[in-house]
Amino acid sequence: MSEMLCTPKPLTTKEEIHTLLQDKGGAKYYAQMKQMKVDTEALARDVEAACKSSRTRTWLSLCARCGMCAESCFLYQANDQDPKQVPSYKFQSTLGELVRRKGQVDTEFMLHCMEVAWSQCTCCNRCSLYCPHGIDTGVLISILRGLLFKHGFVPWELKIGSGMHRVYGAQMDVSQEDWLDTCEWMVDENSDEWPGLEIPVDKEDADIMYILNAREVKHYPDDIAKAAILFHVAGENWTVPSEGWENTSLTMFAGDWEGAANNVKRIYKSVEKLRPKTVVGTECGHAHRATVVEGPYWAGQPDGDPPVKFMHYVEWVAMALRTGKLKIDPAKKIKVRCTLQDSCNYVRNNGLGKYTREIMSYIAEDFVEMSSCGDHNYCCGGGGGFNGVGLYRKQRNVGLKMKLKQIQDTGAELVIAPCHNCWDAIRDMMEEYEVHNIKWSFLKPLLVDMIQIPENIEHNPQE
Amino acid sequence: MINFVTGPLFTLSLAVFALGLIFRMVAYVAGLDGKADRIAYRAHTDRSIPGIFASIIKWLIPGGSRGWRAQPVAAVLFFLLHFGAVLVPLFLLGHTVILENSWFGISLPALPADLADLLSILSLVALVLLVVRRIRLAKLRILTTAGDWFILFLTIMPFLTGIVARFELCGNYEGWMLAHVLFGELFLILAPFTKLSHIALFFMSRAQIGMDYAIKRGGAARGGAFPW
Numbered sequence: 093m094s095e096m097l098c099t100p101k102p103l104t105t106k107e108e109i110h111t112l113l114q115d116k117g118g119a120k121y122y123a124q125m126k127q128m129k130v131d132t133e134a135l136a137r138d139v140e141a142a143c144k145s146s147r148t149r150t151w152l153s154l155c156a157r158c159g160m161c162a163e164s165c166f167l168y169q170a171n172d173q174d175p176k177q178v179p180s181y182k183f184q185s186t187l188g189e190l191v192r193r194k195g196q197v198d199t200e201f202m203l204h205c206m207e208v209a210w211s212q213c214t215c216c217n218r219c220s221l222y223c224p225h226g227i228d229t230g231v232l233i234s235i236l237r238g239l240l241f242k243h244g245f246v247p248w249e250l251k252i253g254s255g256m257h258r259v260y261g262a263q264m265d266v267s268q269e270d271w272l273d274t275c276e277w278m279v280d281e282n283s284d285e286w287p288g289l290e291i292p293v294d295k296e297d298a299d300i301m302y303i304l305n306a307r308e309v310k311h312y313p314d315d316i317a318k319a320a321i322l323f324h325v326a327g328e329n330w331t332v333p334s335e336g337w338e339n340t341s342l343t344m345f346a347g348d349w350e351g352a353a354n355n356v357k358r359i360y361k362s363v364e365k366l367r368p369k370t371v372v373g374t375e376c377g378h379a380h381r382a383t384v385v386e387g388p389y390w391a392g393q394p395d396g397d398p399p400v401k402f403m404h405y406v407e408w409v410a411m412a413l414r415t416g417k418l419k420i421d422p423a424k425k426i427k428v429r430c431t432l433q434d435s436c437n438y439v440r441n442n443g444l445g446k447y448t449r450e451i452m453s454y455i456a457e458d459f460v461e462m463s464s465c466g467d468h469n470y471c472c473g474g475g476g477g478f479n480g481v482g483l484y485r486k487q488r489n490v491g492l493k494m495k496l497k498q499i500q501d502t503g504a505e506l507v508i509a510p511c512h513n514c515w516d517a518i519r520d521m522m523e524e525y526e527v528h529n530i531k532w533s534f535l536k537p538l539l540v541d542m543i544q545i546p547e548n549i550e551h552n553p554q555e
Numbered sequence: 556m557i558n559f560v561t562g563p564l565f566t567l568s569l570a571v572f573a574l575g576l577i578f579r580m581v582a583y584v585a586g587l588d589g590k591a592d593r594i595a596y597r598a599h600t601d602r603s604i605p606g607i608f609a610s611i612i613k614w615l616i617p618g619g620s621r622g623w624r625a626q627p628v629a630a631v632l633f634f635l636l637h638f639g640a641v642l643v644p645l646f647l648l649g650h651t652v653i654l655e656n657s658w659f660g661i662s663l664p665a666l667p668a669d670l671a672d673l674l675s676i677l678s679l680v681a682l683v684l685l686v687v688r689r690i691r692l693a694k695l696r697i698l699t700t701a702g703d704w705f706i707l708f709l710t711i712m713p714f715l716t717g718i719v720a721r722f723e724l725c726g727n728y729e730g731w732m733l734a735h736v737l738f739g740e741l742f743l744i745l746a747p748f749t750k751l752s753h754i755a756l757f758f759m760s761r762a763q764i765g766m767d768y769a770i771k772r773g774g775a776a777r778g779g780a781f782p783w
Contacts, residue, residue, distance in 0.1 A: 146586025147763050154756055157698035158633075160626055168694075175697035184698070217772075221783070222622040224614055224633070225757060226764030385771060389593035396595035396771055443773020467773075467781070468621065 098124035100131075100244035102348060103255025109265075112255070117482055118248025128244055130202055136195030138242055142235050143191055151227045152188050155180055161229065164222035166470040166494040167212055179219040179229035182208050187236045206245045209237045209347075211484035214476030214491075216436040221468060237347030246346055247481040253342030254351045261358055262306035262338040271337060274309045278317040287550040291320050294366060295331035300408075301368035302332050303339040303359060303383070305376045305512055318536040319374065322409075325549055326417040330372075336362030339373045340512075341382030345477030349390065356387035363399050371402045375534050377435030377511035378475070380404045385442050404438050406510050409535055410447040413454045419544040420454050426538065429458040431504035433495075433518065433532075434469035435511035443467070448510065451535065455542060460502040470494050472509070474517030492521035499530060507532040557729070560736045566658040568740035575747025576755040583759045592767075599770045602779045606769025607762040609780035614761055620783040632681045632688070639678025640710070644739070647671045672721070679714040682707065706750050712738035 095111065098121045103109050115121050143149055161179040162168050168177035175181065186205045190197060213233040220228035240246055241254070256263050262271075275291040283289050292298070300323065308315040323330045336358040343351030363371060373380055381387075384402040393399065403411075412418040432448055439445040445466040452459045464470060473492035478484065495517065499507055509515040509532050518532040545551045589596045596603075613619040623630040644650055648665040655662045666674075686707060689695045716738055718724070720731035746754055753760075768774060768781035 142591070144586075145588035145591040146583045147588075147592050147760075149586070150583060150756060150760055154750060154753055154760060156750060156753065157695070157700070157703050158629070159692060159694045159698060160622065160629060162694040163625065164622075173694065175693045178694045178698060181697055220764060221781075222625060224622065225753065225760045226610065227760070228764065228767075386593055389590075389595075394595070395598035396593070397598075441772045443776030446776070 096124065097121045098128055098244060100242060102241075102258060102351065103251065104258050106259055109252060109255045109259060112248070112252055115248075121248050121251075122483070125245065126199065126203065128199060130197060130199055130243060132195050132197065134195075135190070135197070135239070135243060138239055139190050139195045142239055143187075148232070148235065149191075151225075151232060152183070152191055154225050155184065155227055156225065157184070158224070161219040161223050161227075164219045165229075166216075166218070166473065167214075167491050170473075170491050170494045177212060179213070180227075182212050183229050183232040183236070187232050187239075190236075190239065202240065202243065202245045205236060206240055206247070207484075209233055209240055210247050210250070210477060210481055211487040214436075214471045214474075214478050216471035216475055217440055218436070218468070218470065221440075234347065237345075238349055239347070241347035247477070247483055249480045249482065250342060250346035250477055253477075253480070254346040254348040257341070257343045257348075257351050257355055260306075261335070261355070262309075263340045263342045264306050264310055266306045266309050266338075268334060271309050272334060274313050274316065275332065278313055278320065282317050282321065285552050285554050286321055286324060287552070289320060289324050291316070292331045294334050296365075297367050297369075298329050298331040299369045300328050300330040301363065301366055301371045302330055302374075303337050303371060303379075304332075304374040305340045305379055306338050307340075307512060308374065315374070315534065315536060318540050319405075321540055322412075322418065322536060322543070325543055325545060326412050327546075328417070331366060331368065333359075333362035333366055336360075339379040339383045340376060341378060342477065342480075344378060344382045344386065345480075352382060352386070353390035356383055356391045359383055359387075360391050360393075360399050368400065371398070371400060372408045373402065373404055375405045375510040375512065375515075375536065377437035377513060379512075380435075381437035381441055385437075404442070404444055404447075405535065406438070406444055406447045406451060409539065410450040413451060418539065419546075420542050421544045424542045426456045426506065426542075427458070428505040429460055429503055430456050430506040430508055431460050431462055431499060431502040432465070433462075433472060433499075433507055433509040433511065433514045434465055435509075435514050436469065436471050436475055437511070439469060440467045445469075448508075452508070455538065456508075460504055462498045462502055464498070470498065472511075472514040472517035473521065474513050479513055479516050479520070489520070489524050492517060492524060496521045496525055496527065500527070505530060508535065508538070509533070510535050557733060557736070560733065560740065561653050562657070564740055565653060565736070568743040569657070569659065572743035572746050576752065579747055579752050580755050580759055583756060587763070594767050594771050596766060596770070599774065602769040602774035603766045605780040606765040606774060608765075609783060610761045610765025610768075611758055613783040622783070629688070632685050635677045635681035636685065636710075637678075639674040639681075639714070642666065643671055643675050643678070644713075647675075675714055675718055675721075679711070679718060682711050682714065686711075702750070709738075709742050709745060709749075709751065713742055 097112055097115055157180055165179050171177050186208045215230040215234050217228055217230035253263055279289055279291055341352050341355050384398055388396050388398050432452060434445055473495045478488045507518055509518055587596060617634045618624055646666040651663045651665045689699055716731055716735035720728055720735050
């Protein structure tokens with residue numbers, strides 16, 4: 093193995109992905125990165141272009157270094173108020189320096205930037221609510237990630253993830269065939285219990301087009317079955333697209349803006365082809381942000397709106413409960429004390445917290461809010477790609493402490509986490525800190541067990 | 556000497572201050588790049604306009620935003636400093652006289668002398684405590700640069716010299732008053748070129764983040780402005 097594994101070029105072929113995957117944990121990749129020269133001329137141009145808006149330049153120069161942002165950051169709190177974790181310090185010592193030095197930096201500096209960008213900030217944007225000048229460190233770190241990606245200083249897993257999206261149109265190696273086979277398999281698996289269940293593929297002019305996370309296809313196919321059952325019971329006229337079905341974006345985490353744009357354009361193309369009235373995305377936070385909040389801009393949509401109405405899964409569930417499409421069996425409501433994990437990406441950054449609370453009012457008898465919640469929630473500890481980067485696993489585990497304490501303070505036995513990254517982080521914190529008395533769940537499995545089955549829906553309970 | 560510094564030099568300082576800040580505001584708006592920022596600044600004015608006002612007003616009111624309430628000590632110091640720093644330069648009797656007699660000829664009402672004294676003293680106390688805060692807290696030590704100390708110096712000196720002169724604390728009233736006017740004018744001249752430009756850019760930056768949250772980050776679901 094003498095080939096170059098670490099270069100600024102994105103991965104664009106199956107072979108390149110395969111080769112990099114062979115380098116376990118990225119040992120050789122990171123070793124090469126330490127030797128990689130910085131193209132300072134190109135970097136100077138890229139920094140200039142990335143910071144050309146007066147908003148960004150003003151943020152960097154106006155920051156009063158007042159420290160009001162410090163306590164708003166869960167990583168500052170979880171790391172015993174380490175001053176290096178003050179949001180302002182994180183962007184001043186990285187992007188701020190890149191701008192001040194006009195890109196004249198060395199490899200060591202870029203490695204420092206990489207560590208800050210992916211292990212000290214999850215781009216949760218909470219600090220933007222606490223800065224008197226409205227400076228958003230998450231946005232600045234995201235700009236930094238874009239520069240680092242372009243120059244090859246990106247964690248191994250995210251380099252691969254970006255390549256997966258570019259090659260497979262999904263965050264992992266799930267082909268179109270795998271996807272369609274999984275749909276068929278899930279219908280077969282469940283049609284004894286739910287006669288008439290279907291997952292309609294490429295149906296035109298449906299009311300709902302459902303898009304999801306490739307992990308569900310690869311690791312949690314039952315989640316797809318549950319989505320299908322809930323649409324079936326609710327009597328929805330729905331479909332899934334054979335192409336453009338994956339709405340996650342490791343490209344967004346990686347700062348691969350070109351790849352991120354390709355993802356969202358793929359989805360919008362399927363919207364154009366199938367003409368659904370609404371698109372519903374699965375219980376994933378960053379997928380919503382990448383497709384509905386940032387996505388329209390990457391795709392060049394006028395006014396920053398997606399081409400048709402896009403809903404996060406929680407919006408659809410809230411609507412279905414409100415309109416009676418789904419009815420909860422009162423005897424089956426959640427009896428134990430439960431709390432709700434707000435995903436930064438669709439709550440703070442898209443205002444959907446009211447819908448999750450509306451859902452809780454239907455399904456939970458003893459719902460308790462965390463100490464700081466809704467728009468002011470703390471990141472689960474695993475957002476922004478943090479969960480997936482082996483190099484920063486230790487830092488991630490420290491970061492999990494904040495959310496664990498919040499959860500434990502509620503006294504809840506169940507955490508409802510309608511977001512893949514939050515769900516993973518909560519699973520990992522319970523394992524890492526050996527907490528055995530708290531469970532966690534997506535909404536779909538809870539709902540399937542709780543709904544009343546209307547008379548016109550055939551249902552043969554199993555066992 | 557005093558006639559020169561309160562006359563032509565004052566006119567020049569105030570002109571640099573006002574024109575400089577106006578230029579900074581215009582340049583800010585002109586330099587906003589909706590594509591780079593991924594914010595459709597011109598779209599959804601039904602949400603963005605309330606978004607701008609909420610973002611500014613809630614942060615102008617003591618305790619008006621959750622951010623201020625989360626850091627009550629720092630917030631009290633910032634507000635004490637800013638009450639004096641905004642009201643005294645504009646409405647202290649001596650200042651209104653100079654302004655009215657200057658080339659600008661603007662006539663402003665004057666604060667009662669006792670109130671102006673109190674506001675000035677509170678501002679100076681707040682500034683001293685902000686210096687102490689900056690020295691004592693690890694989170695601020697790591698952030699602080701020479702530039703931050705210079706800004707604090709520029710802000711403290713007009714208050715300090717003004718108070719010393721006003722209460723004749725160190726004799727030589729005229730010397731202290733001359734120093735006061737010069738430090739005040741130095742502040743005015745440098746404001747557009749330093750972080751002191753937040754006098755104007757605070758409003759622009761807050762308007763921008765208010766628009767961001769209203770247009771793009773949940774304004775549609777929240778029904779307009781972010782509830783800072």
